[in-house]
Amino acid sequence: MKRRFLITAIAILIVAIILDVLVVSGHVHVKLPWSDVPGFFSFFGFLGCLAIIYGAKMLGHYWLQRNEDYYDKTDEHE
Amino acid sequence: MSMSNFPLAIIYIIGAAVLPLLPRQLRSAFCLLISATAFVFLINLATGASLTFPFLNYELVVCRVDRLSLAFGYVFVIMGFLGGVYGYHVKDTLQQVTALLYVGSSLGVVFAGDLFTLLFFWEIMAVSSLFLIWARRTREARKAGFRYLLVHAFGGSALMAGILLHFQQTGSLLFTHFEGGAASYLILLAFTLNAAVPPLNGWLPDSYPEGTVTGSVFLSAFTTKVAVYALARGFAGLELLMWSGAVMAVYGVVFAFLANDGRRLLSYHIISQVGYMVCGVGIGTEIAVNGATAHAFAHILYKGLLFMGMGTVLYATGRNKMTELGGLFRKMWLTLIFFMVGAFSISGVPLFSGFVSKSMVIYAAEMEHFGLVVLLLNLASIGTFLSIGLKLPYFTWFSTDRNLKPEPVPMGMYIGMGLTSAICIVIGVYPALLYNLLPFAVHYQPYTAPHLIESMQLLIFTGLAFWLVVKKLHAEATITLDTDWFYRRPSRLAFNVFSVSICELFGAIERLSLRAARYLVRVGANPVGYSLEAAKNVSHTLLRTEKPAGEPSDFSPDRYRIPLGIMVLVVLLALIVILVWDFLF
Numbered sequence: 001m002k003r004r005f006l007i008t009a010i011a012i013l014i015v016a017i018i019l020d021v022l023v024v025s026g027h028v029h030v031k032l033p034w035s036d037v038p039g040f041f042s043f044f045g046f047l048g049c050l051a052i053i054y055g056a057k058m059l060g061h062y063w064l065q066r067n068e069d070y071y072d073k074t075d076e077h078e
Numbered sequence: 079m080s081m082s083n084f085p086l087a088i089i090y091i092i093g094a095a096v097l098p099l100l101p102r103q104l105r106s107a108f109c110l111l112i113s114a115t116a117f118v119f120l121i122n123l124a125t126g127a128s129l130t131f132p133f134l135n136y137e138l139v140v141c142r143v144d145r146l147s148l149a150f151g152y153v154f155v156i157m158g159f160l161g162g163v164y165g166y167h168v169k170d171t172l173q174q175v176t177a178l179l180y181v182g183s184s185l186g187v188v189f190a191g192d193l194f195t196l197l198f199f200w201e202i203m204a205v206s207s208l209f210l211i212w213a214r215r216t217r218e219a220r221k222a223g224f225r226y227l228l229v230h231a232f233g234g235s236a237l238m239a240g241i242l243l244h245f246q247q248t249g250s251l252l253f254t255h256f257e258g259g260a261a262s263y264l265i266l267l268a269f270t271l272n273a274a275v276p277p278l279n280g281w282l283p284d285s286y287p288e289g290t291v292t293g294s295v296f297l298s299a300f301t302t303k304v305a306v307y308a309l310a311r312g313f314a315g316l317e318l319l320m321w322s323g324a325v326m327a328v329y330g331v332v333f334a335f336l337a338n339d340g341r342r343l344l345s346y347h348i349i350s351q352v353g354y355m356v357c358g359v360g361i362g363t364e365i366a367v368n369g370a371t372a373h374a375f376a377h378i379l380y381k382g383l384l385f386m387g388m389g390t391v392l393y394a395t396g397r398n399k400m401t402e403l404g405g406l407f408r409k410m411w412l413t414l415i416f417f418m419v420g421a422f423s424i425s426g427v428p429l430f431s432g433f434v435s436k437s438m439v440i441y442a443a444e445m446e447h448f449g450l451v452v453l454l455l456n457l458a459s460i461g462t463f464l465s466i467g468l469k470l471p472y473f474t475w476f477s478t479d480r481n482l483k484p485e486p487v488p489m490g491m492y493i494g495m496g497l498t499s500a501i502c503i504v505i506g507v508y509p510a511l512l513y514n515l516l517p518f519a520v521h522y523q524p525y526t527a528p529h530l531i532e533s534m535q536l537l538i539f540t541g542l543a544f545w546l547v548v549k550k551l552h553a554e555a556t557i558t559l560d561t562d563w564f565y566r567r568p569s570r571l572a573f574n575v576f577s578v579s580i581c582e583l584f585g586a587i588e589r590l591s592l593r594a595a596r597y598l599v600r601v602g603a604n605p606v607g608y609s610l611e612a613a614k615n616v617s618h619t620l621l622r623t624e625k626p627a628g629e630p631s632d633f634s635p636d637r638y639r640i641p642l643g644i645m646v647l648v649v650l651l652a653l654i655v656i657l658v659w660d661f662l663f
Contacts, residue, residue, distance in 0.1 A: 008542070012539075012542070013539075016535045020531065024531055024532065030445055032452065039535070041456075041536045042538075042539045044456065044457075044460075044539075045460055045537065045538070046539040046540070046542060048457050048460040048461075049460050049543035051457075052335060052461045052464060053335065053464070053547060053551070055332065056333075056336050057335075059336070060558060063559075064559045064560075065336060065556040065557070066556060066557055066558075067556060067557075068555060068556065070557060071566050071567070
């Protein structure tokens with residue numbers, strides 16, 4: 001499982017970097033700080049996804065998530 | 079009034095009035111007929127046309143047609159039709175009437191040329207949409223509806239205050255670009271509240287998941303996008319909006335990831351997607367406003383489709399929480415296909431509608447060199463694909479098989495989803511269809527090799543990251559606190575301050591007055607006895623006389639009545655005096 005994942009990920013990354021070098025660089029319409037980093041959006045997609053998953057989970061567990069009856073149990077006025 | 083400047087809202091309002099008079103089995107078809115009629119009038123509207131209507135001392139511009147209002151007009155009429163197809167099975171007159179009013183008033187706002195007309199339709203929109211929530215007829219829906227009403231009543235009041243102030247300062251009611259000042263901030267507050275810009279976003283994920291199956295399809299489409307239109311008209315180029323929009327896009331996906339209820343997850347993604355539009359409006363260049371409009375257009379359709387998909391699951395299983403769903407793949411595969419069209423569209427997969435609209439906003443941010451905004455918007459794209467493209471379908475249709483037995487689903491719901499899916503794909507494949515409707519001429523090509531390669535990298539590596547951690551993910555049966563906490567949690571305090579304490583005060587006054595009344599009755603029944611008692615009390619206190627012995631004895635009128643003999647004596651004496659007087663003089 002781990003092994004298969006690594007092989008797939010690295011293979012796609014290599015293809016992405018090759019495409020970035022061949023096609024994207026030189027054709028960017030606007031120069032931004034990451035325009036010269038090949039495979040930038042691969043890394044950004046991967047790390048961004050993990051950041052959202054774990055960031056959201058931490059935010060939820062340490063602060064915002066509550067039981068489903070959180071609002072109801074204090075609210076007996078009908 | 080002619081075909082070129084006909085206010086479309088009238089068609090829907092007349093329709094809503096006529097609908098209850100028709101036989102029940104014709105009403106659904108009649109809703110579609112109204113949408114079709116409106117569409118005929120819509121394609122005959124001429125850019126630049128307007129219709130004024132004298133009201134009191136003002137010239138109201140009840141219809142103003144330009145390219146911006148036309149673009150929103152098109153998508154609203156189309157979505158009204160698609161919602162009608164999806165809800166064809168609905169036999170609830172309340173929902174049908176309020177849905178027509180809701181669509182009509184949204185069109186009323188979009189074509190309003192002056193602020194008074196805008197406010198009028200703005201308020202109808204709030205009230206008619208409220209009934210689409212209440213029509214669910216559950217306790218949760220009722221309570222969420224009341225909160226929705228209060229929030230929007232607040233927004234409407236801010237809007238009215240802003241408009242009055244604006245009118246007082248400028249003497250004009252025309253709805254054009256606002257130039258700062260207190261009045262425009264009040265109006266901005268009302269617009270951003272309806273656009274659900276954090277921290278004014280709490281009402282949206284609180285109420286939309288509680289609407290009816292078809293009602294939420296309508297809710298997801300109109301209120302927020304009308305607000306985007308209003309912002310684009312009144313506040314294009316306001317930098318605050320650009321940053322709010324970019325933050326909002328990420329805010330929505332983070333909260334969406336924590337949501338358990340499928341339609342609440344989708345609601346948070348409305349916030350996120352509207353973030354792109356608000357950001358585009360805030361950048362304010364032609365391409366950015368085009369992007370915001372295009373994204374609103376595409377978003378209304380695919381978000382409607384996603385709500386239709388989750389609504390179908392809710393209809394068939396009675397469940398909408400990821401912790402209670404799973405394994406529907408074989409039983410509801412057609413719904414899954416339609417849902418995935420919506421999911422691919424919102425995620426910006428090439429050949430689907432989101433790809434050609436979302437990228438315009440990002441492109442506009444790139445053109446202005448707002449690197450951080452570009453990154454935030456791309457991060458939101460990742461989160462969108464993660465939650466809607468992967469997590470929600472995974473936990474609903476795959477994951478643990480909970481052996482659910484879905485009820486059969488009406489054909490209209492499938493047709494509605496099918497039509498909407500078709501439009502999403504057509505826009506993705508032929509973006510020119512959409513671009514031709516935008517307010518400014520479009521010089522933008524979404525299908526370039528660099529853009530395709532970058533988008534595919536983003537999507538594929540999001541998918542890979544999901545694959546890596548999917549076994550550790552599980553939906554959690556919790557709710558997430560949001561800014562609605564600020565009025566839901568202290569509601570008990572507010573209830574105590576504004577209701578309980580006032581009731582207590584009234585109660586105390588009532589008890590006091592009753593005691594006073596009882597005392598007065600007692601005194602009134604024996605005034606002399608009590609007066610004597612009081613006199614004795616006073617003399618006891620002042621002159622140290624004998625202490626009176628408690629209550630006076632029972633009152634007997636005869637005890638104080640003057641004897642009859644004395645009266646006779648007085649009369650006799652008076653008579654004698656008169657006679658003597660008469661005799662002597």
